[in-house]
Amino acid sequence: MRSHHCPNSSRFPLPFLGLALVLLISLAPPTSSCTEQEKSSLLQLLAGFSQDGGLGASWRNDTDFCTWEGITCSPNRTVSDVLLASRGLEGSISQFIGNLTGLLRINLSCNSLSGGLPLELVSSSSILVLDVSFNRLTGALSELPSLTPARPLQVVNISSNLFTGRFPSTTWEVMKSLVALNASNNSFTGQLPTTLCLSAPSFVVLELSFNEFSGNIPPGLGNCSMLKLLGAGYNNLSGTLPDEVFKVTSLEHLSLPNNWLEGALDGIIKLTNLVTLDLGGNKLSGNIPDSIGQLKSLEELHLEQNHISGELPSALSNCTHLTTISLKGNQFHGELTKVNFSNLPNLKKIDLLHNNFIGNIPESLYSCSNLTALRLSGNHLHGQLSEKIGNLKSLSFLSVANLSLTNITRTLQILGRSRSLTNLFIGSNFLHEAIPEDDSIDGFENLHVLSMSDCSLSGTIPGWLSKLTHLRMLFLQSNQLTGPIPEWTSSLNLLFYLDISNNSFIGEISTALMEMPMLKSDRTAPKVFFELPVYLFSPFIQYLKPGAFPKVLNLAINNFTGAIPEEIGQLRALVALNLSSNKLSGEIPQEICNLRNLQVLDLSVNHLTGIIPAALNNLNILSEFDITNNDLEGPIPTGGQLSTFPDSSFDGNPKLCGPVIANPCGSAVADPELTNSREQISTNAIFAIAFGAFFGVGVLYDQMVLTRYFG
Structure with missing residues (x-):
């Protein structure tokens, strides 16, 4: 998901920011006389703001404009800087700002400005640095007339706006001094521009990610002989990487993820100055060449989600500056022991999810003392974890799901x-x-997320879990656990997501679950930070800090009996509740209507009786609802939220009536043969689909729906 929220830190890749800062420091102001026209131009700029962020108190006509907030003048009292970033400005940018003939730098970033970008800013004969990033500017960028004399712009940042249309091409022919251009996070179309490679001999940074550019990568980019950063990820680029790009040996950062690029990686090894290589999310094939060891400066290697195969070359050990290796979602095979990870002391993150690696986890991995995240899930590794994993003192994120590990007791002890x-x-x-x-299981005092799902584990919920006082999310689904829910569950003060579905738990639903503090409280769920990006359904939507994580209680597919506790109404913070496929009886408690935050409710495949509480209609944000295959009766309440659900949400209750199911009340009971019984459908799958439909763009996890997908 693209964000137009202005971050607290750098808005550009680090090289972009560095260049901009150098320019801001080194550019000398011109000499010209102060004119009343400049004050007038500033006042017209102010007049264009519908919200001025308090500038009006400073920008007064009876005061010296060189003392106004955000204004800097040269020694000659000519306006040289208009620096109004993050001021809460709304409205449009006045074209009269172009009348400031000595203006060198203008920064209006991180506001809420709308309308178009005045051509006068781009065509200015004085502006060197233009930054209007993170606004709501719209429309297309006009081309400068062909006879326009050379313009002095050096740094242009128009990223994170709402610009549309074909990206200008001839405009850049007159930007002879252009060094850095950032137009990312807009909706520009057309092909990548190449004219600036010939017109601006010192051009260094081109960042066009998150747009709608299409076509092949033009060979003309090979003329950018000084280029250090090329970013065009998250577009619709296709074809192969042209040989001409591999001739730009100055490249330090090549970032083209999530396009449709094809071909092999062989030419990459010519870019010996690469620090960052990100070609993830494409259709690349072939092997990683043995000569990758020549990339001595390489720090980040991102080749995830491609069709790359073969073994990892031992020469990867020669890239001694590597901090990140992300190869998930490919077709690599062979043993990991071919790479001597002990030669990579700077490694912080390794992600090999979903490949075909075999053998044991290499011992040399445990020499990477700076490792913070390790994901090996979804391979054919086997054996037991080594005690040497304790050497990884900084390890925060570990995913070794869906391997063939044995001895869970020893694993947890280690x-x-x-x-x-x-x-x-x-x-x-x-x-x-x-x-x-x-009690041999101890430690884990800082654990936030624990998943032990899909193991067919036997036994009961162990008492040592009660000591994990920082636990936020617990996944025990798809095991063979039995017994009742322990009373200490309510003592886990931070737990807001509990999934124990598809087990064999028995007894009544414990009222201890109704006392879980985070499910009762309207406080925002505590943050869960992931060292590696985890995501649900779409590889294009990744999160490290899932602020949108819902509060969830999933008890589906067990053997719970008795009535739904009336105390369920205390869980006012619940967003999703799944009690399906149990043996619950009695009526739907009226108190469930107190769950005003509920967006997913599944009570299907039980033995519930009685009527549907009319107050369920008041759950105004309920988006998924399923009460199929019970023994409910009477009219389905109308005129509210329940009327928005399809008749399939009520199937398998032949005594229900009402217009929602086309069974008028007072008529004969519906023929059970016409009812669509869904008892054979996995309720866990139903819940996953319902849950994903609503949260798919805002909820992510490493192993929530099931380990087999993400590990």
């Missing part, structure tokens, strides 16, 4: 010593082992 561990995913391993219940 990992409990990792004091920095906050996210642990070990599901789809330890098949048919018993979950350890003794």
